[in-house]
Structure formats: structure tokens, C-alpha cells
Amino acid sequence: MAFSSMPDKTIQQTPPRSWPQGQRRRLAVLVSGRGSNLQALHQSAQAYGFALDWLIVANRKDSKGLIWARDHGLETELLLHSDFASREEFDRQLAYRLNRFEPHLVVLAGFMRILTDVFFGAFHGPTINIHPSLLPAYPGLQTHARALQDGVAVHGATVHSVTPQVDHGPILAQAVLGVSHQDDEKRLGARVLEMEHKLLPMVTWALLRDDLQLIDGRWSLCRPQSDLPQGLQFSSCLFHPQLVVSPR
Ligand code: GRF
Numbered sequence: 001m002a003f004s005s006m007p008d009k010t011i012q013q014t015p016p017r018s019w020p021q022g023q024r025r026r027l028a029v030l031v032s033g034r035g036s037n038l039q040a041l042h043q044s045a046q047a048y049g050f051a052l053d054w055l056i057v058a059n060r061k062d063s064k065g066l067i068w069a070r071d072h073g074l075e076t077e078l079l080l081h082s083d084f085a086s087r088e089e090f091d092r093q094l095a096y097r098l099n100r101f102e103p104h105l106v107v108l109a110g111f112m113r114i115l116t117d118v119f120f121g122a123f124h125g126p127t128i129n130i131h132p133s134l135l136p137a138y139p140g141l142q143t144h145a146r147a148l149q150d151g152v153a154v155h156g157a158t159v160h161s162v163t164p165q166v167d168h169g170p171i172l173a174q175a176v177l178g179v180s181h182q183d184d185e186k187r188l189g190a191r192v193l194e195m196e197h198k199l200l201p202m203v204t205w206a207l208l209r210d211d212l213q214l215i216d217g218r219w220s221l222c223r224p225q226s227d228l229p230q231g232l233q234f235s236s237c238l239f240h241p242q243l244v245v246s247p248r
Contacts, residue, residue: 017209018048018049018050018051018209019051019210023051024051024052024053025050025051025053025105025208026052026054026101027041027052027054027103027104027105027107027208028054028055028056028057028101028105028106028107029041029057029065029107030056030057030058030059030094030106030107030108030113031056031058031063031065031069031109031111032058032059032060032063032110032111033060033063033065033110033112034063034065034110035063035064035065035066035068035069035109036065036110036193037107037110037130037196037197038056038065038068038069038109038110039065039068040196040197040198040200040201041107042054042074044201044205045201048205050208053075054069054074054075055074055075055076055077055097055103056069056074056075056076056077057076057094057097057098058076058079059078059081059090059112059113061080065109065110066078079093079094079097081113087114087118088116088118090113091115091116091119091122092118092119094115094123095118095119095122095123096122098123098125099122099123102125103125104125104126104208105126105128105204105207105208106123106126106128107127107128107129107130108127108128108129108130109130109200110130111129114166115162115164116164117164120163126161126207127161127162128159128160128161128162128172128203128204128207129160129161129162129167130159130196130199130200131157131159131160132144132189132192132193132196133147133156133157134154134155134157134158135158135160135167135168135171135174136168137152139166139167139168140166143155144188144189144192145185147179147188148184148185148188152179153178153179154176154177154178154179155179155192156174156175156176156177156195157174157175157192157195157196157199158171159171159172159173159174159199159200159203160172161214161219170214170217170219172207172212172219173203174199175192175195175196175198175199177191177192210222
């Protein structure tokens with residue numbers, strides 16, 4: 001892949017359009033751990049002045065994301081999986097809680113829990129996940145180490161719809177970076193995470209604005225793209241828009 005022909009290495013954010021004035025959107029974010037993607041979403045919403053009601057659901061009481069959300073006055077729910085007799089019972093309660101909130105969108109942001117068919121049978125709202133690899137490559141864990149082990153030239157992050165098959169589901173957007181000879185697992189992970197923090201808000205706001213539609217199992221843009229960050233390749237014939245930065 002010729003990086004010289006790729007867009008500028010900095011990702012420039014232009015303020016995205018909001019949804020219609022006077023309307024609010026309800027956003028549920030599911031976390032298990034540190035919650036940096038949650039914080040990136042929240043910071044982006046604050047920066048743009050978006051009108052949102054938040055529900056943060058965590059399955060671990062030591063989740064830094066949960067603690068951060070409480071500290072910032074967001075509505076939170078702790079569903080400790082150890083309190084439930086089975087995975088299905090947990091999923092039923094999670095779906096019940098989400099249905100009560102009636103979110104416009106659910107974002108899995110580091111939610112380390114496999115959802116069963118019980119969840120998908122009881123909750124039907126749009127649900128997306130952010131994953132630290134260029135799916136379908138490297139589903140599952142330790143994505144950066146596996147990518148380095150394989151000697152890949154490009155790596156990145158993916159936002160995709162959540163389906164019963166873990167780390168599958170129609171891809172909404174990907175952020176791509178070139179792997180540098182200086183990258184070890186930690187450095188590569190940090191570089192990917194930095195991109196996740198731009199990718200996830202961008203996709204979330206596009207979905208909440210109804211800018212994207214799922215047709216025959218593939219996502220496409222259904223509105224003009226003028227306010228997308230530079231370097232982002234959305235087009236009517238490219239369903240896997242890529243955010244590309246050069247290797248450092
Ligand atoms: C991110 O790398 C995300 O892609 C993956 O889990 C990690 C969560 O990080 N699903 P954080 O909790 O948002 O900091």
C-alpha cells in the first residue's frame with residue numbers, strides 16, 4: 001500500500017452537525033474496564049454541545065469507566081455478572097434495563113462480555129462495538145500482539161454492528177494505520193487507541209443523526225459528507241470507510 005498517496009497524517013476534526021435542535025438522543029454505553037472510549041465520546045459530545053441523555057452500564061464494580069461516569073454525574077447501572085445464576089439471566093436483565101432506557105443507540109466500548117441469543121431476542125435497538133483490529137482480521141483478544149507476530153503492514157480499529165457472532169457484524173467504519181518498526185505491543189496499542197477515540201465518536205454521531213443506513217447487510221452513507229473529518233473516505237460505493245494515517 002502506497003502511503004504517499006494517502007491523506008494527511010493528522011486527522012482534522014470539523015464540527016459534526018447535530019441532530020435537529022430541541023431534540024435529545026439517548027445513548028447507552030456498556031463498559032467493563034478503563035472506559036477511555038466512553039470518555040472520548042463524552043468529551044466529543046461536550047465539545048460539540050450535543051444534547052444527550054446517557055446511561056452507562058458496567059458489569060464490573062471496579063470498572064474505571066463506571067467510576068468516571070459516576071464522578072461526572074451520568075446515570076449508571078452496575079450489573080454484576082456474578083449476581084446472576086446464568087449468562088442468560090444476566091442478558092435478560094441487561095436487555096430489560098436497556099429497554100427501560102429506550103436508547104437510540106447502544107455502544108459497547110470495552111464491554112468484555114459475550115452476549116447470548118437471549119439478549120438479541122429481548123433487545124432490538126441498534127448496537128455497535130469498537131474492536132482494536134481491522135476486522136475480519138484478529139477477532140478476539142490480544143489483537144496487537146497477534147498483528148505484530150504476523151508482521152502485518154497495516155493495523156487499526158473497527159466499529160461494527162453487534163450480532164450474536166462475537167466481533168462480526170456489518171462494518172461501519174475502520175481506522176487504519178501503518179505498523180512501524182518501532183512498534184511493540186504497547187506502542188501499537190496506544191496508537192490504535194488514539195484512533196479509536198476519534199473513530200467511535202464520529203460513527204456514533206453519524207448514527208444518531210441517521211446519516212447511515214443498513215442495506216442488505218452493509219452500511220452506507222445516506223447524507224452529504226461535508227462535515228466529516230479530512231482523510232475519511234466515505235463514498236456511495238465504499239461501504240467500509242477508512243480513516244488513514246501514515247506510519248510514525
Ligand atoms: C478498546 O481497545 C476497544 O477497542 C476494545 O476494548 C478496549 C476498551 O478500552 N473493545 P477502553 O475501556 O475504552 O479504554
